[in-house]
Amino acid sequence: MDEKTASMKAFIGLGANLGDPEAQVRRAFAALAELPRTRLLAASSLYRSAPVGVVAQLDFINAVAEVETTLAARALLDALLAEEMRFGRTREFPKAPRTLDLDLLLYGDRVIDEPGLVVPHPRMHERAFVLAPLAEIAPDIAIPGKGRAAALLAACAGQKIEKIG
Numbered sequence: 001m002d003e004k005t006a007s008m009k010a011f012i013g014l015g016a017n018l019g020d021p022e023a024q025v026r027r028a029f030a031a032l033a034e035l036p037r038t039r040l041l042a043a044s045s046l047y048r049s050a051p052v053g054v055v056a057q058l059d060f061i062n063a064v065a066e067v068e069t070t071l072a073a074r075a076l077l078d079a080l081l082a083e084e085m086r087f088g089r090t091r092e093f094p095k096a097p098r099t100l101d102l103d104l105l106l107y108g109d110r111v112i113d114e115p116g117l118v119v120p121h122p123r124m125h126e127r128a129f130v131l132a133p134l135a136e137i138a139p140d141i142a143i144p145g146k147g148r149a150a151a152l153l154a155a156c157a158g159q160k161i162e163k164i165g
């Protein structure tokens with residue numbers, strides 16, 4: 001059942017490190033703009049970051065998109081997972097290299113904790129590759145229960161991240 005909801009702003013994290021990651025993230029912005037009942041409001045610059053967890057892999061290209069949607073959080077997540085598959089995403093093991101990763105970071109100011117759907121996205125407040133592009137397009141955004149993205153980014157100063165365009 002596709003539950004209808006009022007218009008909601010949501011933030012989506014994008015990442016890739018297989019194939020042509022820069023081109024894939026740029027194509028993913030276009031794909032987000034085509035999601036049903038969803039409008040792309042902002043797209044951050046691209047950032048290069050070192051992998052977290054499984055470090056014997058290529059650097060990632062990361063970005064954040066802001067969308068306005070009337071899709072419920074679960075329906076939006078399902079649409080994001082379908083886009084990942086369309087881009088050739090496979091899940092061999094946690095934190096594996098990927099052609100495209102789309103994470104539902106924030107859904108309005110809602111806090112959701114259901115099987116398979118946790119918003120705000122866990123650990124986003126600890127990761128420069130999420131916070132830098134998020135703070136770029138929404139400088140005053142606050143992560144429910146954690147604080148403002150810009151202040152949280154300052155605590156991640158030791159993480160390698162480079163704005164590339």
